[in-house]
Amino acid sequence: MSSKRALSSNAKRGSQGASLVKEQQLDVAGNSASTWQAWLHGWVDGWNSFWFSSSDAHTLAVIRICCGAMLVYVHVIWASFVTSFMGEHAWIDQAAIRELHSGDWGWSWLFYVESPALLMLHQLVAIVASAMMAAGLMTRLAIPVAWWMTLMVCHRMTGALFGLDQIVVMLSMYLMWSQCGSVWSIDSWLRQIRGLKGWWLPTAGATVSNNITTRLIQLHLCVIYIFGGLSKMRGEMWWDGSALWYTVVNYEYQSLNMTWLGHYTFLIAALTAGTIFWETFYCAIVWPKLTRPIALGMAFLVHGGIAVALGMVTFGTIMIVANSAFISPESTKRCLCLITRRAKT
């Protein structure tokens, strides 16, 4: 009887133990599921916060003004020599440009326009739209028009383009989705002072579209730099420290004689190494607040150097402008308010 009791108590204990193990297993499974869920939620929240937070338009407004002004300049130069570049007897004539693009999707209506008057009219529209973009007048319409006209010119002018064109098209393409015309613009003046309302006036205040635009510019810059850096990593000169020398002695680029650098071999090699490492790791060091000033400071020095010494003022300037996307709208606002106050005093 007692052995029976003992057996039954043992069985009871055993079943209790089994259920305990089961419970523990369930707990572990539940914990891992909840950990997994928490991780997923965290990731989704991070994604949402990265893309879909609202932000002000002050930094984008600065980019809009600079990019618009640059586009005006670019189109004025095209317009000054419109027949040489796009006319009947252009460097690359219509038959040639159509053939060049016959296998791709790079299409432009300028493939079919030869009349100098029409070409000039095209450039005039591009200049006016770009000027409106810079001034912030009817930006909801002006920026898409400026982007489209520039895109048409870019497809037509294959062969005569360089980094400047890539960056202005990229910036205008992103800016047209934002409310960058809501501050420091004629649009904001019309809305605030004149009390005008309408769909064509950009939304004031912080918006999600401003944030998405900023993020796209930032990520696009990271892509540009990482591939720029990795491609340089393939070259011997970037490793042996002579690349900077061979850049400054390129007579066709040179606008400032920097050959004196050759007397300081350590300096020239260090600057070469600094350039390649900064470019490759830009995408990593530009995000943490601690290292961001280093990434942006280097960008200012490198692109400033390109602008001053390598004769590409336009490209160097627009790259510095694009890098400003990493400056928060609040900092831009504070900075410009400070400048305005100082100018007034």
Next chain:
Amino acid sequence: MTTEATTLRETAGSRGGWGLSRRSRIVLSLILVIHLLAVTAEPLRFFTRSSRGTSPATDPARILLAPYVEFAYLNHGYFFFAPEPGPSHLLECRLEYGNSETGRLRFPDKRAQRPRLLYHRHFMLSEFLHQLHVPPVQPRIAEDDPAILAEWREARGRYEMIRDSMTRHLVARYAADAAFIDRVEHRLPSDFEVLTERLPLNDPSLYVVLPDAPEYLPAEGVRAIDAGSSKRLEPSQATEPDRPAEAEEVAQ
């Protein structure tokens, strides 16, 4: 982390606290991912290019997104001054007039093309022609391999089309009877040449006229296969060589 995330979600409200509905966020996220794929597709393919072609891992995205990438002008490799800073390439142009006068022009020219952006446009055009250049091949080699022949014919045809367009531009712009274009390479001097030998950066010895055909090719039959057709031409029927005699003197 969990608490933070939960708090964020709780305070988020019905629109998720991000100013957009859940559905809008999902749709926008998809668009953003596709766009970022398009931004990276071209540089990735460009970067993986070798003599064996491009990486099969990068091709699908680039091919699938080709309409968007190419139309939105996102098709860049971002290879600035890479893999190494190389020599510049210029256009040496010779113009001929009916009264046996000749004129010479060089593109780009810092003094002639101002402002700097205009100069840079001309500089890019001369680099573009150089990039397109494909030398003529031995007719025998080309005819032995139809694939090489087809590839070469297409590439050579493209180069000649752009060169001829540029030539026509020069004739029309300067009212000349004929124009000839040579590609000139401006070699980059070493630090020894510049700092010790005091060689100016634009010293004439640094400019080399590039031949259209490699020197090992015989003069006869170099252009026997025309880019537009596989018809074999007699040497006497071959078109005029690209390089005028004067240019050869400069090269020497």
